Amino acid sequence: MHTAINENQLQDCNAENMRRVSELTTSLIKDDNEAAEYYRMDLKAQLMAFVWGEIEDKGLTQSEAADILDVSQGRVSHLKNIRLDKFRIDNLLIMAYKLGHEFTLKSNTVK
Template sequence: MANERFDSVWDAIEDTPEEAMNMRLRSELMTQITKRVENWGVTQKEAANRLGITQPRLNDLLNGRINKFSLDALVNLTGPAHFHIELILEDKEAAVA
């Protein structure tokens, strides 16, 4: 059996590159939002209030339950968490040509 190397754990466990990318993005957003909440140094109730979500939903976020959050839902939390998001698309076809 040959050892395979992957760029990320998501590439190893997801079925398609698109699914792996979605999980990488969700993971990064969850990590950054969690760090922000921890830096606030407030109760979960107050943090949930700031983010506009329920405390159980915040608990899911803080405990890394990634499958409970869509990419869209996490993007929507970046505003209340005071993040600015930019999307950068690289044209791989143009780079090859």
């Protein structure tokens, strides 16, 4: 039996569970299109968990984080609650940058 992975199922997961979600759902992927979509969602979830982890590590309130990130407090709440549908990968990279981090792209062969 095949179970589709969608953003609504992942939205309810919090940052601590994102790594387990990644491991558990890998076995459900059946084709290249589904694998690409899973990869996109997984990358987004990892970036969200990273940004939220930085906010927590710095001891910032949601309001303080919102000021630094130049977003609303509600947007920070969406970040905390891993609302995948509310963010794009490029926005998350900008948030990480504003918190003092930049990323270097690394490529791995898929097949």
